[in-house]
Amino acid sequence: MLITAGPTFEPIDTVRGITNTSSGKMGYAVARAARDAGASVTLVSGPTALAAPRGLERIDVSSALQMHDAVMARVAKADVFIGVAAVADYRPKEAKPHKLKKGTGTVTLELQPNPDILATVAARKRPPFCVGFAAETENLEAYAAAKRKRKKVPLLAANLAQHAFGADDNQLILFDDQGRHELPRAPKIVLARQLVAHIAKLAFKKR
Numbered sequence: 001m002l003i004t005a006g007p008t009f010e011p012i013d014t015v016r017g018i019t020n021t022s023s024g025k026m027g028y029a030v031a032r033a034a035r036d037a038g039a040s041v042t043l044v045s046g047p048t049a050l051a052a053p054r055g056l057e058r059i060d061v062s063s064a065l066q067m068h069d070a071v072m073a074r075v076a077k078a079d080v081f082i083g084v085a086a087v088a089d090y091r092p093k094e095a096k097p098h099k100l101k102k103g104t105g106t107v108t109l110e111l112q113p114n115p116d117i118l119a120t121v122a123a124r125k126r127p128p129f130c131v132g133f134a135a136e137t138e139n140l141e142a143y144a145a146a147k148r149k150r151k152k153v154p155l156l157a158a159n160l161a162q163h164a165f166g167a168d169d170n171q172l173i174l175f176d177d178q179g180r181h182e183l184p185r186a187p188k189i190v191l192a193r194q195l196v197a198h199i200a201k202l203a204f205k206k207r
Contacts, residue, residue, distance in 0.1 A: 004043075008064040010088045011091075016099075023050070024085075042058075081118075081131065082199070085117075091112060130155075132156040144156055155174060
């Protein structure tokens with residue numbers, strides 16, 4: 001299994017950047033659950049304060065481009081790809097090579113889109129079984145179902161960002177071809193084990 005976790009950091013200058021409040025806890029829980037289920041796990045992690053789980057390979061990255069490159073370098077060997085990371089949709093068009101000094105007026109920051117890692121993996125000629133995550137702040141079910149269809153992935157796990165980021169517990173709704181499956185609020189490691197079991201049933205049912 002190849003898993004991404006945590007936020008990304010998109011530099012504005014040498015000391016500032018664009019990021020989000022993802023702690024990485026859900027992605028790390030999924031990695032531990034996959035390891036405990038017997039999978040060989042590679043975890044591509046954005047900047048977090050979490051210790052590396054034992055018994056798996058962790059690749060540390062910072063930006064979305066770095067995460068994209070790390071995933072693409074390893075995805076050919078993966079049976080399952082789980083994109084848990086909260087990857088920044090945009091990055092500054094030009095990162096300044098020095099600290100920007102404070103001025104007296106407004107500052108305009110031009111952004112450009114980051115590559116869509118999940119969609120890129122799913123569009124491969126022979127993709128692994130792809131699992132996406134959707135962190136929404138409203139209209140959770142409608143947005144999550146639409147995201148699954150748009151990115152053409154067989155399974156998507158959705159949660160409300162304001163209830164999940166940084167917390168030790170979570171609540172998930174899984175969307176697949178059979179419909180929706182609610183995982184009630186529980187510690188993230190419990191949800192991760194339920195998610196990994198659901199993935200195993202879908203990804204390896206023909207084996």
